[in-house]
Amino acid sequence: MAELKSISFSTREEVDFVVIGSGSAGGIIAKELATAGHSVVVLEQGPYLQASDFKHDEWGYEHNYDLTWSARKGNVQTFRKNENEEAEPREAVLRYAHNVGGSSVHYSGNFWRLRPIDFNEASVRGTIPGTNFVDWPITYEDLEPYYTKVDWEIGVSGLQGPWDPYRSRDYPCPPMPIKGSDVLLERAAKSLGLNPYPAPVAILSAPHNGRPGCIHCGYCNGYGCEVNAKSSSMVAMIPLALASGNCELRTMATVSRINTNDGGRVNEVVYFDSNGVEQAQKTRAAVVCANGAETPRLLLMSSSNIFPDGLANSSGSVGQNLMFNGYSSVTGLFDEPVNAWKSIPATRVVHDFYELDPSLGFYGGGGIDGRHPSAGTPLKFALGAHDLFGGPNWGGEFKDSLAFQFSHCAAFDGHTTSLPLSSNNVTLDPVYKDSFGRPAIRCTYMDHPDDLSTMKWFKDKSIELMEAAGAARISGSYPESGQSGNVHLLGTCRMGSDPANSVINAGHRAHDVPNLFTCDGSSLVTSSRGQPTMTIMALAFRAADLINEAARRNEI
Amino acid sequence: MxxxxxxxxxxxxxxxxxxxxxxxxxxxxxxxxxxRDSKFARAAGEAFVNLNETEASEFDAIAGRILPSTTSPGAKEAGVVYFIDNVLDDSRSAEFDVLKKGLQELRASASQKFNSPNFFSLNEAQQDSLLRQAESTAFFSTMRYLVIAGMFALPEYGGNKDSVGYDLMGFDDRHSWLSPYGYYDADYLEKGE
Structure with a gap:
């Protein structure tokens, strides 16, 4: 783990900003505020791991939750499908990495920009009764300069595609080498008259900003990069934040509450330090970047006489509109070795179905990319192989099937929209508490019927593609009875112009609390087409710009 | 660190x-x-930490039927029982309880049907028939989970000895690869698509 060499502040000293969380958004905002000259304390609940700490350890990461925050580490969450059910405790429901850099350390790095339509789809397509599907208060043009900033400062590899929106600057790195699974997808898609093109990824194909190019080891999804080729905020932003001399990073610091003064302004952030001792950092302002599960939990836990329903929650929207994104997965077996377990998850994407035809009778859209069905990892494949193609699930025949299938398979995965609903939310569990005594996150979630129809449509389309690819056997699925957890945690403190139905304004400032800002997956108004992190990072660069401007005008 | x-x-x-x-x-x-580091790595024949002698012998025999030794090494050669011994610590006591109870029942069946107190001393056909009977139980699914995990987890956890599990899959835990990775991308590059 890294040595923390930087300035340190007393908790009694009022700093300019406390940034809560050092992930995709928090790492960027900390760097931008600190390099602009503000004093910044970052509170991160996990450790500061480094490339040398990461291993190809499937049992440790996937089965012991070594990188993620789970019940096993005293952080129980509960789940129910609707408010009439009693929520049951689970090992992990809303899953995220707990380390400096957050989930940008263990993500797949698929970096699709949103398109102009994502920002005003409700106006163009029409609202959907029973949902909170609305336009964003910003446009693609507002965010484009910041997408480009992500491309260059975080590090993205790709090639402008035929369906891509306008970009002001080319990608800094060329696309990654194509994998066999994506050759199969590309050929199949072209045979159907579609337009596959190189997938944009936050993984360097060539050296950039002092970091090396990818060595194609195959361990991206769920793993930390061992050579810093994956563009996390941990490798791209945190070192710059610390080098500014204005930023202190406190690891193993778990925030329990944001306090306000009598005037309703944030004045301190309360947290448990690495020894489990409660501390309170005085601050002029707070930026909450704790992710779409923890940000609403923290605001709800910070209720007071002035804010009886939770901090910044006069709208009642804090925790609501949780969106996971939908998915489908179709696996095919091929005669020759595909070896999709090598290199990064996906190198081609089909975006011809970004917006499904409204005449289908449901709302939705997404993309399809080519992958290995078990993220290229052998244990996950062995445990799930029987569910794909049947046959015995133990004994000699089972063993032989593993030997053939692991290297001869390819998956065409759909990544799709989710609609924002009040009934899908994060609330404080009334019964269960975590090891710090904080109320457990209670997740209530059931995919909207349109979301399920969209997943099914993408499954069927992927089967068509798999047939065109010449697969000998095909198996497809999507979560027909609804999802019970995810890694995409979106919409729970949405931005909007109307304080009656949103938590923050277009500048990420809480409608109710002038010196409180939030920025992470919770800020998203709509769900993206299944790859939200690029947008979370662009929002973070933009939010930091606006906060810096406001600070210059003395308007925090 | x-x-x-x-x-x-x-x-x-x-x-x-x-x-x-x-x-x-x-x-x-x-x-x-x-x-953790590599403290789990042990040579065959060393003492067990969490399993008693009967449990070790029986789990080894069951593992050998779930992933049998055929033309390629199976769970026995992979040392899966050492993996199971290592991971069944306090954190997996619920799973261990399921295994202990299930093992008792399995041994009772061995006794009743084949007049042997031990599952491990039965022949393969007898062992398979008893396991088939138990297929839908929590005992069998937990056993299957741990055997597969022991076959394909990092060798440092005690199983997957000499990477025989990876070899079975055609998987190679290298730190770097160069394109092309397989048949289809090699063909694509050759044709200049």
Whole structure:
């Protein structure tokens, strides 16, 4: 783990900003505020791991939750499908990495920009009764300069595609080498008259900003990069934040509450330090970047006489509109070795179905990319192989099937929209508490019927593609009875112009609390087409710009 | 690691001390994970940590039928029973309880049907018939889960000896690869698509 060499502040000293969380958004905002000259304390609940700490350890990461925050580490969450059910405790429901850099350390790095339509789809397509599907208060043009900033400062590899929106600057790195699974997808898609093109990824194909190019080891999804080729905020932003001399990073610091003064302004952030001792950092302002599960939990836990329903929650929207994104997965077996377990998850994407035809009778859209069905990892494949193609699930025949299938398979995965609903939310569990005594996150979630129809449509389309690819056997699925957890945690403190139905304004400032800002997956108004992190990072660069401007005008 | 490692241990200790507030009891697994390194790697024949002798012999025999030794090494050669021994610590006591109870029933069946107190001394056909009977039980699914995990987890956890599990899959745990990775991308590059 890294040595923390930087300035340190007393908790009694009022700093300019406390940034809560050092992930995709928090790492960027900390760097931008600190390099602009503000004093910044970052509170991160996990450790500061480094490339040398990461291993190809499937049992440790996937089965012991070594990188993620789970019940096993005293952080129980509960789940129910609707408010009439009693929520049951689970090992992990809303899953995220707990380390400096957050989930940008263990993500797949698929970096699709949103398109102009994502920002005003409700106006163009029409609202959907029973949902909170609305336009964003910003446009693609507002965010484009910041997408480009992500491309260059975080590090993205790709090639402008035929369906891509306008970009002001080319990608800094060329696309990654194509994998066999994506050759199969590309050929199949072209045979159907579609337009596959190189997938944009936050993984360097060539050296950039002092970091090396990818060595194609195959361990991206769920793993930390061992050579810093994956563009996390941990490798791209945190070192710059610390080098500014204005930023202190406190690891193993778990925030329990944001306090306000009598005037309703944030004045301190309360947290448990690495020894489990409660501390309170005085601050002029707070930026909450704790992710779409923890940000609403923290605001709800910070209720007071002035804010009886939770901090910044006069709208009642804090925790609501949780969106996971939908998915489908179709696996095919091929005669020759595909070896999709090598290199990064996906190198081609089909975006011809970004917006499904409204005449289908449901709302939705997404993309399809080519992958290995078990993220290229052998244990996950062995445990799930029987569910794909049947046959015995133990004994000699089972063993032989593993030997053939692991290297001869390819998956065409759909990544799709989710609609924002009040009934899908994060609330404080009334019964269960975590090891710090904080109320457990209670997740209530059931995919909207349109979301399920969209997943099914993408499954069927992927089967068509798999047939065109010449697969000998095909198996497809999507979560027909609804999802019970995810890694995409979106919409729970949405931005909007109307304080009656949103938590923050277009500048990420809480409608109710002038010196409180939030920025992470919770800020998203709509769900993206299944790859939200690029947008979370662009929002973070933009939010930091606006906060810096406001600070210059003395308007925090 | 040095400095932060201590911090992490101290943190875990603090979590443990406040565990009374939580419904989920924190185990030592996270601490074990933090200081794991390769302490699990053991040679065949060494003493077991969590399993008794009967459990070790029986689990080894069951593992040998779930992933049998054929033309390629199976669970026995992979040392899966050592993996199982290593991971069945306090953090997996619920799973261990399921296995203990299930093993009792399996041994009772062996006794009743084949007049042998031990499952491991039955022939393969007899063993398979008893396992087929138990297929839908929590005992069998837990056993299957741990056997597969022991076959394909990193060798440092005690199983997957000499990477025989990876070899079976055609998987190679290298740190770098160069394109082309397989048949289809090689063909694509050759044709200049």
């Amino acid at each position: 040095g400095k932060d490692f201590i911090t992490r241990r101290a943190f875990l200790g603090s979590v443990k001390s406040s565990v009374g507030k939580s419904i989920i009891v924190l185990s030592s697994s996270a601490i074990v994970a933090a200081c």
